[in-house]
Amino acid sequence: GEDVEQSLFLSVREGDSSVINCTYTDSSSTYLYWYKQEPGAGLQLLTYIFSNMDMKQDQRLTVLLNKKDKHLSLRIADTQTGDSAIYFCAESIGASKIIFGSGTRLSIRP
Amino acid sequence: DTAVSQTPKYLVTQMGNDKSIKCEQNLGHDTMYWYKQDSKKFLKIMFSYNNKELIINETVPNRFSPKSPDKAHLNLHINSLELGDSAVYFCASRKSGRARGTDTQYFGPGTRLTVL
Numbered sequence: 481g482e483d484v485e486q487s488l489f490l491s492v493r494e495g496d497s498s499v500i501n502c503t504y505t506d507s508s509s510t511y512l513y514w515y516k517q518e519p520g521a522g523l524q525l526l527t528y529i530f531s532n533m534d535m536k537q538d539q540r541l542t543v544l545l546n547k548k549d550k551h552l553s554l555r556i557a558d559t560q561t562g563d564s565a566i567y568f569c570a571e572s573i574g575a576s577k578i579i580f581g582s583g584t585r586l587s588i589r590p
Numbered sequence: 591d592t593a594v595s596q597t598p599k600y601l602v603t604q605m606g607n608d609k610s611i612k613c614e615q616n617l618g619h620d621t622m623y624w625y626k627q628d629s630k631k632f633l634k635i636m637f638s639y640n641n642k643e644l645i646i647n648e649t650v651p652n653r654f655s656p657k658s659p660d661k662a663h664l665n666l667h668i669n670s671l672e673l674g675d676s677a678v679y680f681c682a683s684r685k686s687g688r689a690r691g692t693d694t695q696y697f698g699p700g701t702r703l704t705v706l
Contacts, residue, residue, distance in 0.1 A: 511694070513694055517631075520700075521699060521700070522594075522680055522697035522698055522699045522700050523633075523680070523682075523697040524697070525694055525695075525696075528694060566631055568633065570694075572694075577635070577638070577646060578635075578694065578695055579635075580633045582630075582631070582632050582633075583631045583632070583633070585631070
């Protein structure tokens with residue numbers, strides 16, 4: 481079946497790196513996404529990775545994809561208070577459907 | 591220049607009432623979605639329309655009826671509201687076709703529905 485799983489909470493100290501992990505089940509996914517949801521707002525696309533890549537870097541964000549294990553991670557370097565949000569992992573299924581994980585709430589400690 | 595907009599932003603109503611939430615996108619997309627996000631932040635797809643035709647209908651009570659008058663609009667009508675319908679409802683849109691990284695879904699700001 482189609483399923484995307486994430487841990488629900490992550491707490492890191494300001495300035496440290498945050499690593500949010502995700503596992504998915506559909507091996508035919510062509511794209512995998514990370515979305516950010518700030519309080520009271522909708523989801524915003526942060527970054528994405530094509531399934532034939534194993535790494536993508538975008539400023540403070542690094543996405544790692546292990547297709548064999550169906551594991552996706554998002555690393556945020558030098559985490560700041562503005563990074564506090566819920567981060568959703570998502571995979572594309574076919575042409576129209578995207579399945580979202582449960583979201584990981586990232587909180588930052590001073 | 592809002593891309594995906596929803597109205598109202600907040601909706602408080604009594605059990606048993608009928609209410610509608612409207613969604614509009616000005617991105618020229620041809621596929622639109624409704625999602626429900628519960629209090630634990632789980633995001634579940636409800637419906638998807640492509641060119642005004644229903645293409646995804648997950649297990650949703652038939653009290654929920656989407657309507658797409660044109661490609662830019664997807665409204666959600668809910669009859670006989672129940673306490674369990676309280677949630678944040680997100681509209682999203684996308685350009686259909688073979689999935690490409692940037693052709694992902696763009697979300698509206700959400701409508702917080704509270705049923706008393």
